[in-house]
Amino acid sequence: MTLPRTAHRRLATSMALAMALGVSSFAVAQAADDLKDKQKQVEREVKGAQRDLDESSADLQAATARLDAAKGQLVTAKTQLATARGKVAVAQERDAEMQAELAAAEAALVEAEAALTQGQADAEAQREKVATTVADMYSEGDPELIAFSSLIEAESTEELTRRDGVRDVIVGQEARAYDELKAAEVLLQVQEQQVSDARDDVAAKRQAAADHLTLMQTLEAEEQAAKDSVVSLVIERRDAQEGARKARARDAAKLRQHLAEQKKIEEMLKRRAARALARQRAHARSQSSGSSTGLLLKPVDGYVTSPFGYREHPIYHYWGLHDGVDFGGGCGTPLRAAAPGRVVSSYWSDVYGHRLIIDNGAMAGVGVATIYNHASSYNVGVGDQVQEGQVIGYEGSTGWSTGCHLHFTVMANGKAVDPMPWF
Template identity: 45%
Template sequence: MRFFPSASRQRLAAAAAAGALALGAMSVPTSPFSLAADDLKDQQKKVQKKIHGAAEDLEHSSAAARKALAKAEAARADLDRAKGRLSRVRVRLESARTRDERMAEKLQQAEDRLEQARIDLAAGREALAEQRRVVRDRVADSYMQGSPELATITSLLRTRSTEDLTRQQTATGAIMSRETGMYDDLEAAELVLQTRETEVQTAKQEVAADRRKAAQHLEKIRRLTAQAVSRRDDVRDLAATRADARRAAFAAKLKDRKALNRLKKQEARIKQRILAAARASRGSSISAQPSGFLQRPVSGPVTSSFGYRTHPIYKYWGMHDGTDFGVACREPLKASGTGTVIAKYYSEVYGNRLYLSLGRVNGKSLTVVYNHAYGYRYDVGDRVARGAVVGTVGSTGWSTGCHLHFTVLVAGKAVDPMNWL
């Protein structure tokens, strides 16, 4: 684990290191940080127990925070996708409704044409019936009066002068012309009626086709409306899910902060008393240049440097209190210097930890801390030679893969390890 939420942005690792130094003081009386007062040791034991319990609770809540955050992010992504689907369905539905309006208008026009065609057809039928009555009456009259040709011959036999004959022939021609016109009108009326009947049939077919299309389109609108309602319900459900996930993430984050703040306050008090005890000790001090003083603990490359950066979960600007080295699992961890193991324990945050005190350098305590290891070969109180294998690389605690989180503490304060390697 690299970051910790903190309003004051102080490091948990430095405070935890002080607590571990306190534990080492209890385990190794010969350490340069040993404390003489029994009451201080008793208090340290009590606080250390609380620290371990808090670490377990912190890890549990932090794991919950990571899960809650992941759920919140997933819910947000699901909600965005659902909103996109709803928007697309609404666009399609609006387009379908616009088209439905055009189709309804077209259908109305077709029905109007059909109605007019029916009116014209009825008028044509009435006109044809009237024309047929006229023709029937004329045929009946002709039958009663005889044929015009016979009347012409009769007139020729009865006439006394040429003028009378001419007048009679003119009258007969007019009668025959009127009859011919009546027959022509009858034929024309029949043709018009056929046209009207064709128009009505065409209009009926057009209306029927438009009605089928309108029905199909109406079904599409109903389907899109149902989809829109379903998508809207999805959005509502996902919005509620996201709200729940965000509340859970916030609650887990708040729990993390509270647990960490309690832990930091406890360790800060212990750190001050341990440093006071260190100042009171009579251990010797080495004078040396920091650069190159420590041996590299592993041969792998640096994957994350010491310094401030954005916390991956809480997004605050915080301290990464060590240097991460990318190393394969079970690779050896080397002692950076000769010293004494003052603490070794499992932290829910840092996994398997080991504090190696290297004594006093330039008048200040120097301690190196190994984190996330698979395991260690030394116990509290053991002396370790420079370059010895203290353990193997692992991925315990808050870790997503095998690596070493290496911390250097000078007087209990984390410093950039690369300045000492």
């Protein structure tokens, strides 16, 4: 893996400084290897991190959150629409089945009613037949008496036998007529029950069809609501994408402005460092920048949340230097001057929020300045002389920040270096 151009410059600066301080070539090579190892370690940490605290503006964070929410909701809405459409399709299939069942039940009812009408006509005809038969018999007298009289009047055995047969025919005809009437009435009762059952079946199927129609209307309303939700979320996602694009463009413009400001600050600090070194060259303390100098006080009581090093920006995807160390601690935690010095700049940055720059003069053979970012406020201003450990402000979350923290930068001869070895 090749080092970025900025890393090459840092390496060259470190080697030149080490040689100026009398460090051996072996130590220089070792420092170079350590730098490469440290860079690789930082790269691994960056790839595993979700985002830095100061990766983007609040506008872009809000726009991105809105876009993510719209995307997630759209997935859910599409699932709900597919489910609603499935329910409607099943309901439509069942509706067709129920309509067929209702039609069959109505046809069976028509058939049963026709059979009942015919049965009623047959029974009525049988009643008339019985009535006529009985009337004809009894108009001539009691059939039993007539038959008995004919038996008495018989003059021979042969005639007696014949007349007894006639009697049986007469009485049998009457009995058959009544049997046929009884059978017709029983059949009529069966047909009446069949019609009643068929009517009940039709009524039940009509009620079921009506209930199912209500269910289908509800499901179709749910499907339409799901369609409307999908359309609405598609529009919301489009608007959110446009909002995120505009916020990203605004951030990019601010970032370019910030880089231009940073360049000016670097040039100013280079000049101040050169002057400080010229004044104090004879008294400069000779110490290796590769080991802990112990020259700076930690500026805040807090743990490191993001180290110094090169990384890919998680939003804009450029490869650059995270030019300081982020310390947690909590909103309002006092910020202390890391070393004596003079405040040379205090201003608002869209990226870093409230910034404060202190020129700490010459240390370890280099001109040092310390920069404090994202503070809620500072209680010192340009031109003020500060002492080591003096409270100069309070931790905040201004600029591009997702939570209260201090982004602390150490500038050596106008270039950002890892602050950790200086503590």
